[in-house]
């Protein structure tokens with residue numbers, strides 16, 4: 001599952017390449033998108049901007065030539081989906097049958113492969129949509145501050161005192177952007193046991209959780225040049241080492257020694273979605 005930082009990077013590269021450009025072509029294998037495009041064609045519209053909201057990618061288009069309402073192309077990557085960006089004429093690195101839609105400008109082709117969810121929305125239908133969740137503050141948004149994050153976690157903890165830290169960190173309605181890797185890494189760095197309930201968190205611990213969430217997410221958002229392929233290869237980094245074997249503190253390291261204290265890293269499934277949670281029983285008592 002791509003994490004919020006991956007989708008953020010993807011959206012930013014798409015925005016750099018397509019933002020402010022005229023759509024010269026649109027193609028889709030999805031009937032739902034094709035129908036909207038027949039009624040209110042994408043060609044001739046401007047790509048106004050591309051943004052991420054948690055794990056969703058939103059591509060905003062200006063009004064159509066006939067004055068049709070602005071449209072938003074909403075995609076969710078889930079397990080297998082991805083957006084690739086190619087120079088016009090460049091060879092795709094995925095088979096054509098995996099293509100779900102293509103947005104062309106004069107210089108670029110943005111291709112969505114295998115995206116399981118792709119829909120056109122107007123601003124109104126998006127606001128009404130129950131599928132696209134109302135997300136908590138996005139950790140990677142420019143306006144996000146540690147204070148915003150702490151306030152959001154604390155207000156959620158007042159409403160749901162029994163919720164476990166590891167579940168809350170993944171809840172996109174609380175904070176948007178953290179995925180399953182960072183959930184464990186952030187809890188480790190903050191020295192908070194992910195099985196504790198949020199009501200037991202001190203202010204300092206809450207601040208540390210937010211601080212590390214912000215630091216790790218930002219560290220993994222490397223400046224893309226808006227060129228070439230946009231995928232989620234490339235290793236996530238939370239320890240300082242660049243060595244791929246050595247790049248995370250606890251994630252997928254159950255049974256191995258803690259890099260800080262030498263105790264054995266544990267793993268257990270957590271929450272109703274049974275997501276794997278990794279922690280050090282010594283560092284995170």
Ligand SMILES: [Zn+2]
Nearest residue numbers: 258261280283
């Ligand atoms: Zn440890």
